[in-house]
Amino acid sequence: MRTVRHFLVTASFVIAGCASPREPSNIVATYSIVAFDPATGDLGVAVQSKFFGVGSVVPFAKANVGAVATQASANVTYGPRALRLLEEGKSPEEIVQELPADDERRDYRQFGVIDAKGRPAARTGDECLAFAGHRTGRNFSVQGNILAGKEVLDAMAVAFESAQKLEGGELADWLVAALQAGEDAGGDRRGRQSAALLVARDGAGYGGASDRYIDLRVEDHPDPTHELARLLGIHKSFYADAHRNRPAQKQSRLEKRR
Numbered sequence: 001m002r003t004v005r006h007f008l009v010t011a012s013f014v015i016a017g018c019a020s021p022r023e024p025s026n027i028v029a030t031y032s033i034v035a036f037d038p039a040t041g042d043l044g045v046a047v048q049s050k051f052f053g054v055g056s057v058v059p060f061a062k063a064n065v066g067a068v069a070t071q072a073s074a075n076v077t078y079g080p081r082a083l084r085l086l087e088e089g090k091s092p093e094e095i096v097q098e099l100p101a102d103d104e105r106r107d108y109r110q111f112g113v114i115d116a117k118g119r120p121a122a123r124t125g126d127e128c129l130a131f132a133g134h135r136t137g138r139n140f141s142v143q144g145n146i147l148a149g150k151e152v153l154d155a156m157a158v159a160f161e162s163a164q165k166l167e168g169g170e171l172a173d174w175l176v177a178a179l180q181a182g183e184d185a186g187g188d189r190r191g192r193q194s195a196a197l198l199v200a201r202d203g204a205g206y207g208g209a210s211d212r213y214i215d216l217r218v219e220d221h222p223d224p225t226h227e228l229a230r231l232l233g234i235h236k237s238f239y240a241d242a243h244r245n246r247p248a249q250k251q252s253r254l255e256k257r258r
Helices: 002-017 078-087 092-102 150-163 171-185 224-238 248-255
Strands: 030-036 043-049 061-062 067-073 109-115 119-126 134-138 140-144 194-200 213-216
Touching: 002 092, 030 109, 030 171, 030 213, 043 067, 043 092, 043 171, 043 224, 061 078, 061 194, 061 213, 067 078, 067 140, 067 248, 078 092, 078 109, 092 109, 092 150, 109 134, 109 140, 119 134, 134 150, 140 150, 150 171, 171 194, 171 224, 194 224, 213 224
Parallel strands: none
Antiparallel strands: 030 043, 030 140, 043 194, 061 067, 067 109, 109 119, 134 140, 194 213
């Protein structure tokens, strides 16, 4: 009888441990891109992950200031702190050195920063789970952890740069194109679950009262980037009148400042 009881208890633990293929994890295993469009001043972040509700953790952006993606063993204070430091005049390179300095778990963190001048910087801690890395380019930074390989980052960079050459697109489209390229190249090697897109534009939020131009989240979906692209299409259609001609107006304001 004691042996039977022991077997049943052991079996119950095994079943409980295998009950869900989507168990929560403390590691935001993910890939993301932070980027800037000098023509419109848009600043944005796009992210996909095998993590529920990644949009509530990774992306931060503020118009005329910058954009931040914080991930791996994510320290969510990095987002608002990095934006504050950008407002104080610090460069992204300075910020990726300064923020982790007093963080005991800095080697487990990964984050990317871009400012309103298009200057990118990123940091990948030595203890981030492989493959982990980042790549910066003109007006963007891509970063990821637990990836299929560095080809994910390479594909994202190429896709972002190529998407800018297509007519009729904007930063949001380029960001989603980068995510899809990352997924096609192998993405998060654990799988996929959620995605998010955040773009900040001065005065482009609802009623012109905020900078939240685009804020879309896919919390749990078998193909989150495809779903994110679908939602972006709906967003464009729904807000077409409100946003029409705003990029040109924004560019005009930027030119006046120069």
